[in-house]
Amino acid sequence: MTVADIPDVDIRHGKINSSVESNGTNEKLEISKLRQALPQICAVSAKNLLLLTFGSTLGFPTILLPALQRDDSDIFVTREEITWISSINLFMVPLGCLISGPISHHLGRKRTMLIANIPFITAWVIFYFAKSSPFIFLALALTGLTGGLCEAPVLTYVAEVTQPHLRGMLSATSSMAVIIGVFSQLLIGSLVDWRTVALINLTYPAMCFTALCFMPESPYWLTGKDRLKEAEKALCWLRGWVKPSYITEELKTVYEVSKRSINGDEKKESWWKIFGKRTFISPFILVTLAFFVSAFGGAATLQTFAVFIFASMEAPLDKYTATVFLGLAELIGTAVCVVIIHFSGKRIISFVSIGGTGLCFLTCAIYDCLNKFEYIDAHIYTWVPTTLLISSAFFSHMGIRLLPWILCGEIFPAKGRSTATGAAACTSYIFASIINKIFLYMVDLMYLWGTFLFYAFVNIFGFVAIYYLLPETEGRTLKEIEDHYAGIENLNNKPTKEVSKFKEKWAVSNPALVADDLESKL
DSSP: OOGGGSTTOOGGGTOOOSOOOBTTBOOOOOOOHHHHHHHHHHHHHHHHHHHHHHHHHHHHHHHHHHHHTSTTOSSOOOHHHHHHHTTHHHHHHHHHHHHHHHHHHHHOHHHHHHHHHHHHHHHHHHHHHOOSHHHHHHHHHHHHHHHHHHHHHHHHHHHHHSOHHHHHHHHHHHHHHHHHHHHHHHHHHTTSOHHHHHHHTTHHHHHHHHHHTTSOOOHHHHHHTTOHHHHHHHHHHHTTSOOGGGSHHHHHHHHHHHHHHHHOTTOOOOGGGGGGSHHHHHHHHHHHHHHHHHIIIIIHHHHHTHHHHHHHTTOSSOHHHHHHHHHHHHHHHHHHHHHHHHHHOHHHHHHHHHHHHHHHHHHHHHHHHHHHTTSSOTTTSTHHHHHHHHHHHHHHHHTTTTHHHHHHTTSSOSTTHHHHHHHHHHHHHHHHHHHHHHHHHHHHHHHHHHHHHHHHHHHHHHHHHHHHHOOOOTTOOHHHHHHHHTTSSOOOSOOOHHHHHHHHHHHHTSOSSOOOSSOOOO
């Protein structure tokens, strides 16, 4: 049974009206773009506070590692323990990702995000009172596990509360929030000791918990649980604090999409069969490839071992100051991505990002090789590798570091989206944990210039692969994206300006997710 088969039944009784009258007449008020966008921005911003909290846990090892290696450190660590401290949190994230989808599906996006703040607070308390390396390992493992738990709800929440013309830009702010969290650690860590930083970090999850309490649950999750009255209120809030008459048609479509995801559109099939279809396999390959290039392309280790790398390259400024500039470059790159992705599309910005990152690491490799064999006077050109490394941080965060996270929320089919995004996010942290764990061993074996050369080759490979595999999803509805992977249409190019304007007007009264009117047989 569809919503259309349930005419004029009050939503308070679990059904949706086919029409809602206001003052005795059917009407749909004109809502300004700002009013439409503001509540969606608020909802995404509250969710981003959780990502800022997670970002602070990712940036914390950057200031923790050099502090533990100092002669006057109050906690003794070995070289092997250092490699684990740089990666153990990332190793734990995939475990959280695997349970992220089912928990998010059962408890809801909002409630899962609320609960995630509790272990974050616990971890910062453990950091502050840590007396030996096992306490450090425990706190890092807890932050990694909780970070993985956040993946499915935060990624699906963005897709399910935003409209198509806002989704790309607001999705990009997710990675920006993580980078702000990382940068906050680099900045504060250059001013105070790491225990004080841990104490300051307690404020992030506290703010996040408070903000999320005022945000609505995903209307898609609510309709999937037959909580239609709450779904109506959520949509009214998200579309500009409007009356129910404004979102009636959208609520119908939300209901149909949710029920189709659950019931398989009158075709019963096992939940796991969706992962054997082309509409899942092709997007998963693309996201996994993007995560691989993002991690093994050098950006992950550059962030974690920034202090070590700048010291090894004999940066002309203090290594901690250089690290702050590195974090600032990451933040600026992310901001640039957020601002221009709506206009440039994902393909162009990805090519510039991967190409720029690869060129920076290739030049750094050549410089370090010439320096090691004494073909140049390093004291004269020390600014060159420092500038290139900071530039690589800018280029990587302008595109490839954000691209797979944006894609996660929009290229997987509606059915199984939570589980798919959680599983895809696993690959990111597996790759990042591996490259961080082996970084010091790579430098011992290949020297720094050989390691940078490896990063450059990964970026070259990534450039070619992304060119052939990445469709242009910017400005497209989720239905169009799913149709692309089903082979129904092709999205190689960004929509024309006229089409984009039409879609933007269409998005005013239509949902973020769109029901597919064709049952995929792939």
